[in-house]
Amino acid sequence: xxxxxxxxxxxxxxxxxxxxxxxxxxxxxxxxxxxxxxxxxxxxxxxxxxxxxxxxxxxxxxxxxxxxxxxxxxxxxxxxxxxxxxxxxxxxxxxxxxxxxxxxxxxxxxxxxxxxxxxxxxxxxxxxxxxxxxxxxxxxxxxxxxxxxxxxxxxxxxxxxxxxxxxxxxxxxxxxxxxxxxxxxxxxxxxxxxxxxxxxxxxxxxxxxxxxxxxxxxxxxxxxxxxxxxxxxxxxxxxxxxxxxxxxxxxxxxxxxxxxxxxxxxxxxxxxxxxxxxxxxxxxxxxxxxxxxxxx
Numbered sequence: 001x002x003x004x005x006x007x008x009x010x011x012x013x014x015x016x017x018x019x020x021x022x023x024x025x026x027x028x029x030x031x032x033x034x035x036x037x038x039x040x041x042x043x044x045x046x047x048x049x050x051x052x053x054x055x056x057x058x059x060x061x062x063x064x065x066x067x068x069x070x071x072x073x074x075x076x077x078x079x080x081x082x083x084x085x086x087x088x089x090x091x092x093x094x095x096x097x098x099x100x101x102x103x104x105x106x107x108x109x110x111x112x113x114x115x116x117x118x119x120x121x122x123x124x125x126x127x128x129x130x131x132x133x134x135x136x137x138x139x140x141x142x143x144x145x146x147x148x149x150x151x152x153x154x155x156x157x158x159x160x161x162x163x164x165x166x167x168x169x170x171x172x173x174x175x176x177x178x179x180x181x182x183x184x185x186x187x188x189x190x191x192x193x194x195x196x197x198x199x200x201x202x203x204x205x206x207x208x209x210x211x212x213x214x215x216x217x218x219x220x221x222x223x224x225x226x227x228x229x230x231x232x233x234x235x236x237x238x239x240x241x242x243x244x245x246x247x248x249x250x251x252x253x254x255x256x257x258x259x260x261x262x263x264x265x266x267x268x269x270x271x272x273x274x275x276x277x278x279x280x281x282x283x284x285x286x287x288x289x290x291x292x293x294x295x296x
Contacts, residue, residue, distance in 0.1 A: 013048065013057075013058060013059065014044065015040060015043065015044040015047075015059060019059045019060075020037070020040050020043065020044075022059075022063065023035075023043060023047065023059070023063070024043070026063070026066070026067070027080075027083060028235075030076070030080070030212075031080060031083075031084060031155060031210065031211075031212065032210075032211055032212045032233075032234050032238050032242075033083075033084060033233040033234060034233065034234060034235050043083070046079075046082050046083055047059065047062065047079075050062075050078070050079055050082065054075070066079065077157065080155060080156065081156045081157060081158040081159070084155055084156055086123070086125055086229065086230075086233075087125075088124075088125040088126060088128050088129055088229075089128050089172065089175050090128045090129075090131065090132050090172060090173070090175050090176045090180075091132045091175050091176060091177070091180075092128070092129065092132075092175070092228070092229070093228060093259070093279075095278040095279050096226075096228060096257050096279050096281075097132060097136065099255075099257065099274075099276075099278075099279045099281055100133065100136055100224060100226070100255070100257065101136050101140070103224065103255050104117070104136050104137060104140045104141065104224075105140050107140075107141070107146070107223070108140040108141050108143075108144045108146060109144075113146070116147040116148060116149055117137060117141060117146065117147070117148040117149075117223045117224070118148075118149055118151070118219075118221065118222045118223050118224070118251070119133045119134070119137065119148065119149070119150040119151070119222070119223065119224045119225075119226070120150075120151050120152075120153070120219055120222045120224065120225045120226065120249070121133060121150065121151070121152040121153070121226050122153060122211070122225060122226065122227040122230055122246070123153070123154055123211065123227065123229070123230035124152030124153060124154050124159075124160075124163060124206065125154055125156070125159045125163075126159040126162040126163050126168075127152055127159075127160075127162065127163025127164070127166060127196075127204070127206065128168070128172065129152070129226060129228070130150050130151075130152035130163065130204050130206070131150075131166065131184060131196050131200055131204060132180075133150050133224065133226060134148070134150045134184070134200045134203050134204050135180045135183055135184040135200065137150065137203070138183055138184070138199065138200060138203070139179070139180070139183055148203060149203055149204075149205075150203055150204040150205075151204075151205055151206075151207065151219060152204065152205070152206045152207075153206070153207050153208070153209035153217070153219075154206070154208065154209070155208065155209065155210050155211065156208075157208055160206045160207070160208060163204075163206045164201075164206050166195060166196030166200070166201050166204075167193055167194070167195050167196070168193065168194050168196075169193060169194075170190075170191060170192065170193065170194060172194060173185070173188075173194055183197075184196060184197055184200055185197055186198070211230070211234075211242060214242060214245040214246070215245055217249075219249055220249055221249070221250075221251040221254075222249050222250055222251060222254055223250075223251050223253075223254040223255070224254060224255055224257070225246050225249065225250060225254070225255070225256045225257070226257050227242075227246060227256070227257065227258050227259075228257065228258060228259040228262075229259050229262075230258075230259075230262075231243075231258060231259065231262040231263055232259065232262055236263075239262070239263050239266070240263070240266055243256075243258070243263060243266055243268070244268060247268040247270050247271050247282070247284070248270065250270070250271075250284035251284065252284050252285065252286045253283065253284060253286055254283070254284045255274075255281055255282065255283055255284070256271065256281060256282045256283075256284070257279065257280070257281045258280050258281070259280060260278075260279070260280050261280070262280065263280070264280075268282070270284055270285055271283065271284055271285065272285055
């Protein structure tokens with residue numbers, strides 16, 4: 001029997017176990033993301049709506065279109081945008097950003113350093129995280145005459161376009177403290193879309209990067225690598241691989257911030273773990289480091 005799932009927009013065919021496993025495997029092979037069985041309805045709806053748009057009647061036909069030829073690569077790029085976009089918001093984890101603020105304040109107070117402080121938002125989605133990092137840097141570094149740059153990377157071209165535009169709905173400011181609202185946005189009008197300030201947009205760049213290909217990413221010597229709510233979508237062995245690459249991309253003394261509980265038993269010889277119940281973070285050892293760095 002060919003069951004169907006009815007959504008608000010269309011009726012899509014029901015996905016059986018074999019079809020789910022096949023699509024699940026393709027997504028993991030190409031993006032590293034492991035889609036849990038509980039998310040079958042999400043996959044079914046996303047595929048079904050796209051199949052309707054391109055005129056495919058069943059999952060097998062659409063699968064063959066995806067995996068074959070140049071047109072398949074183009075179609076895969078469109079589909080992966082829909083399957084990998086995750087929820088985000090400004091200053092999503094207050095404790096993690098408080099830790100970043102503390103680190104940036106310390107850097108701002110250091111004398112005699114002309115280095116540009118480099119920030120990397122891994123899996124930046126539509127840019128809120130990257131701009132949050134930029135607001136912290138602008139608040140503490142610029143008054144001290146210090147420079148900074150923020151790079152946001154994501155696999156989805158659609159969200160990267162939104163990130164570059166830096167334009168958001170008014171409700172996006174619900175999580176932004178007043179001091180950062182005035183610092184980070186311009187032309188604030190009640191009920192109107194908000195625009196990230198030109199100053200922050202000039203300090204931020206956004207690039208498409210598949211997290212499976214981090215080893216080929218040119219970013220090096222980062223002072224802050226922020227990788228939250230990303231690792232949970234990958235198998236544990238792949239999380240380790242991702243973190244190992246990120247550890248090598250930190251500058252001495254730099255920090256790596258991940259989500260609480262995303263990787264509780266990982267260690268790296270280049271890093272010292274921050275002992276805190278509120279953040280999951282690591283510090284890149286200095287070349288002459290012999291003991292553990294003291295953090296909050």
